[in-house]
Amino acid sequence: MDSLINKKRPPLFCPGCSHEKAVNALDKAFYNIKLSGDNIVMVSDIGCSGLFDTFFNTHAFHGLHGRALTYAAGIKMANPKLNVIVTMGDGGLGIGGAHLLEACRRNLDITLLILNNFNFGMTGGQFSSTTPADAIVSSGFLNNLEKPFDVCQTAIAAGASFTTRCSAYISDLHKKIEAAIKHKGFSIVDIWGVCPGRYTKKNILTPKIIEEKLKKLPAVEGTVSENIRKEYTAHYKEITSALKPFNMVKEIKPEFKAPEAGKHSVMILGSAGQRIITAGEILCYAGLKAGLFTTFKSDYNITVLRGHSVSEAVLSDKKIIYTGSGAPSVILALNKEGITRKKAAFKTLNKDTLIITGKDTEIPATDAKIFRVDFKKLKIKSNERALASLVVMTKHNKIISYDMLTSALKEIFNQKIFNASLELTEKIQNSDIL
Amino acid sequence: MALSLLDGNETVALGAAAAGCKFFAGYPITPATSIFNAMLNLLPQKGGVCMQGEDEIASIGYCLGASMAGVKAMTATSGPGISLYSENISFAIGSEIPIVIVDVQRLGPSTGSATRGADGDIQFLRWGSSSGLPIIVLAPVDAADCYILTKQAFNLAEQFRCPVFIASNKEIALTKESIDLNLLEKPEIIERKLFSGKPDEEFMPFAVKKSADVPEFLPIGFKGRLARQTSSTHGAKGYITIDASEIEKNQNRLQHKIEACVDAFTYFEEVNTDAADTLIICYGITARAVKAAVNILKKDNISASALILKTLWPAPEKLIKQKTEKFNKIVVIEMNKGQYVKEIERILCDKKIKFFGQMNGVLIEPEQISEVIKNG
Numbered sequence A: 001m002d003s004l005i006n007k008k009r010p011p012l013f014c015p016g017c018s019h020e021k022a023v024n025a026l027d028k029a030f031y032n033i034k035l036s037g038d039n040i041v042m043v044s045d046i047g048c049s050g051l052f053d054t055f056f057n058t059h060a061f062h063g064l065h066g067r068a069l070t071y072a073a074g075i076k077m078a079n080p081k082l083n084v085i086v087t088m089g090d091g092g093l094g095i096g097g098a099h100l101l102e103a104c105r106r107n108l109d110i111t112l113l114i115l116n117n118f119n120f121g122m123t124g125g126q127f128s129s130t131t132p133a134d135a136i137v138s139s140g141f142l143n144n145l146e147k148p149f150d151v152c153q154t155a156i157a158a159g160a161s162f163t164t165r166c167s168a169y170i171s172d173l174h175k176k177i178e179a180a181i182k183h184k185g186f187s188i189v190d191i192w193g194v195c196p197g198r199y200t201k202k203n204i205l206t207p208k209i210i211e212e213k214l215k216k217l218p219a220v221e222g223t224v225s226e227n228i229r230k231e232y233t234a235h236y237k238e239i240t241s242a243l244k245p246f247n248m249v250k251e252i253k254p255e256f257k258a259p260e261a262g263k264h265s266v267m268i269l270g271s272a273g274q275r276i277i278t279a280g281e282i283l284c285y286a287g288l289k290a291g292l293f294t295t296f297k298s299d300y301n302i303t304v305l306r307g308h309s310v311s312e313a314v315l316s317d318k319k320i321i322y323t324g325s326g327a328p329s330v331i332l333a334l335n336k337e338g339i340t341r342k343k344a345a346f347k348t349l350n351k352d353t354l355i356i357t358g359k360d361t362e363i364p365a366t367d368a369k370i371f372r373v374d375f376k377k378l379k380i381k382s383n384e385r386a387l388a389s390l391v392v393m394t395k396h397n398k399i400i401s402y403d404m405l406t407s408a409l410k411e412i413f414n415q416k417i418f419n420a421s422l423e424l425t426e427k428i429q430n431s432d433i434l
Numbered sequence B: 001m002a003l004s005l006l007d008g009n010e011t012v013a014l015g016a017a018a019a020g021c022k023f024f025a026g027y028p029i030t031p032a033t034s035i036f037n038a039m040l041n042l043l044p045q046k047g048g049v050c051m052q053g054e055d056e057i058a059s060i061g062y063c064l065g066a067s068m069a070g071v072k073a074m075t076a077t078s079g080p081g082i083s084l085y086s087e088n089i090s091f092a093i094g095s096e097i098p099i100v101i102v103d104v105q106r107l108g109p110s111t112g113s114a115t116r117g118a119d120g121d122i123q124f125l126r127w128g129s130s131s132g133l134p135i136i137v138l139a140p141v142d143a144a145d146c147y148i149l150t151k152q153a154f155n156l157a158e159q160f161r162c163p164v165f166i167a168s169n170k171e172i173a174l175t176k177e178s179i180d181l182n183l184l185e186k187p188e189i190i191e192r193k194l195f196s197g198k199p200d201e202e203f204m205p206f207a208v209k210k211s212a213d214v215p216e217f218l219p220i221g222f223k224g225r226l227a228r229q230t231s232s233t234h235g236a237k238g239y240i241t242i243d244a245s246e247i248e249k250n251q252n253r254l255q256h257k258i259e260a261c262v263d264a265f266t267y268f269e270e271v272n273t274d275a276a277d278t279l280i281i282c283y284g285i286t287a288r289a290v291k292a293a294v295n296i297l298k299k300d301n302i303s304a305s306a307l308i309l310k311t312l313w314p315a316p317e318k319l320i321k322q323k324t325e326k327f328n329k330i331v332v333i334e335m336n337k338g339q340y341v342k343e344i345e346r347i348l349c350d351k352k353i354k355f356f357g358q359m360n361g362v363l364i365e366p367e368q369i370s371e372v373i374k375n376g
């Protein structure tokens, strides 16, 4: 197998740019592992490191600044067999910081080569997230105020399973890259180099100085034993292959006849924990059991365990065009929080609306018909009031029948919950509250 | 008859799965999150992939990578996420990456109200990318449309290799309704056109055959031939170009490939076509209030027709001109402060257009619309 260097498009970096060393080392690594070009995708970032994909006869993906790791993740998930190599500068590292952390945490089998030259080469030598505070860059004094970050230490803290940092000038750079590619999981090679086009115009940095600086840092030598774990695509497959198919669509065949014709809306007003949303759904399923068309909306507090909870259902024997509910036929007023939320609605009601509420519940002044239930005497708990009120509705022959209701319960609940709910509905059904 | 109780987000997910979507990535955001939840139940069980991105930029980035690797991909968000998608949307436009993007619109600006509806992103979806080159936007009216149009969206994305948006709305997305899935129109599935060259022919990722406007595709990772993708201004081979005439030709093609074909995907619905006086133009959830308003007006012996647009971008000019021809009065109703009406005014520059809009998180009521019509 030959070199994968694209002879038609030779590297066009500034003379002396360390990137060229990385290009050649990468090619040597491909050669040694015996990878063919169609087994590799080069995903390149923006900046001078963003030119890498054009120098190789491999698949290539050159995207947006800082986002190379995101495309790489999508490609790898879609085609886990591909060798995915990402090249990114210290610029991409900074702007794509969240993606770096996520890549470390996720452990997809991707190799990231960081062409770290301590500044933004292409845009004119501004400071990056790895620029030393005492460097002279074209961002004025601003880099003096910030601490550069250690990519490898950060990556290890985030869960990277392979990290190594080295100078672009070492003779065995290709071996470091090779080891990274061979690693099953996310691997990083932080390659320190010189950017003569910008950085060393005002700063002194030589291969020797780089070597000295690297020596002062804590050693990182490839595999990070504490982060070794399953590779993401393999793990994903392992978990998902055990999943059972999920049926999202419950088809209901009508079995009953609804007690009333026309379009009716029901408001269920309560608070978090009162099973208000479930009651709304039960009502809709009861409607479906009689072939009624239905729409259902709910409204609850963003902190879900506190505050109001409101369900609004429309049941109709004709297709429902407009989904706003209009004047409700029935209101189940179960708790102050929900009632307060819909306070304004009470004013305009007339006797065509039936309000079912507790003996102990305060409701705003209204002309609607009110039916009070002594839930306490019936030993109905707060979180049972919604379902109990649906039974009261059926006792009034309002919109749904008792059979529609219980067959809806059977549809929604598992046997255990169904049995418990049936106990409750029968208690109301057999009571003499009317 | 067999009715199911499903909301618009669930039917978007079902439509996507039926269209052959194999990859979904999203970042949780109300009111779009339940699309992610549904995809998580639909895709991985069948060998597909569903991922939660570390942010919106990553989510669409995963999708673009997956799409270029040859799988059908979708993401879903709301207005705040569309803002973050913007740069990648431009990328997908310029580099011809098929993707379906669902925007479950919520009340803005900014964080706005997570659980209140609006149609405030209609111009944003069209123009919220650099270059201004066209994209496709479809607007569902109900849960059934969410299913059908999402399926169509995949077909269009594959055919035209561009981003296709579903402009949903919290009020459609999170309202459960009875729906008979068996009765829905089921559009045929259209796949991306693969490279058809001879074995010795070079594959050029952005070359178009004579009389074609869309390049043939090979996935990244294809065995035996290399594929390239780039966000830079490129020539047919997928390398940077500075050749102005080549650039010009490509930009024209990106515009033409979508705009010239809009008649083939102009989806719409008409209500009460006999009326000769007023035509109400609308789209999305508001169309349902308009339909109800037409019925109210009928009772008062006022006849009004409605044109419900389900393809918003590119604007179906031919349809709009043709359907408005015989009407003296045109009224546009929108759940915003006046966005698509600008497009209608542009197309019907010789007609007087009346507008009514509301953007307070509450549905426009049929009675508000009938009042607008009554007051001429």
Ligand code: SF4
Binding pocket: A012, A013, A014, A016, A017, A018, A019, A048, A117, A121, A122, A194, A195, A196, A197, A198, A199
């Ligand atoms: S600007 Fe710096 S990084 Fe870019 S090619 Fe020149 S030397 Fe290399």
